Amino acid sequence: MGKILLADDHGLVRETIAAYLMQNGLHEVTAVGDMTGAEAALDTSSYDLILLDYRMPGMESLDGLRKLAERFPDVPVALISGAAGGEVARQAIDLGAAGFLPKTLGPDDLIQAVSTLMAGGAYIPDDALADASHRLTPREVEVVRGIAGGKSNKEIARDLGVQEVTIKLHVKTLSRKLEARNRTHAAMRARDLGLV
The missing domain is CATH 1.10.10.10 (Winged helix-like DNA-binding domain superfamily/Winged helix DNA-binding domain)
Known part of the structure; x- marks a missing residue:
């Protein structure tokens, strides 16, 4: 069982992902709605994985990801997004992200992705990087x-x-x-x- 920090400004999405991870991955999930909440949670507790929404208050595109990856180099950080494509995934990895999780991932794939990230691996779906038409x-x-x-x-x-x-x-x-x-x-x- 690991501790996950999930930061997403869409309440329904945040609560759905958190509930699913807790039920199926047996993880402890702390859910917050913006970058300020994420930083406050990280200041008061340690986590095994950080999941950050690409578009949320305080994220400032990928600056929030860069900041957390630098501040907490031992904790894997993954970007979650409903709209971003392969180029953003590549930029996130370049900035130190351990993974990129589209919100279109199926429930089983989400559990697999989180398990891979918590085991120290990287997770990027093939279709995110095969986004060659956008290159x-x-x-x-x-x-x-x-x-x-x-x-x-x-x-x-x-x-x-x-x-x-x-x-x-x-x-x-x-x-x-x-x-x-x-x-x-x-x-x-x-x-x-x-x-x-």
Whole structure:
């Protein structure tokens, strides 16, 4: 039996995951709703695993993960998310996360993931890393960041020192990769994936 700290700002999700882990994994779970609560819990008790929601108050994208991984290097930290994709999973691992758990995981997979993490292993579902369709080239990332910043194709072309037609090609390619309907949708999808 291990002690798990679960931080998620959605009460129903938090309570459902906590109850399931306690019933099926026989773990003791402390559930909090934001980063401040997580830090307070960690200051008063020790845990065998920390599960952090990617989007919750105080998380500041992946800064909260980085901070906890640095403060508690001996405790595995895993990111849980309902929206983030493969790029965020890769960034989280680069920052010291031991795992990435999509909220779409089935109950048995969740128990398996937690068991793996508590045994000192890493857990990332294959489909999170096989998210190759979302892998933008560095130039495509620059272009979608320009779009997200409200710049026109002409402005992005001037910033990057290329022709406007080149930017139009990049927009077409990155929109296809992101399964976006238009420039604005591409910027929104890129933001959801943590690319901008």
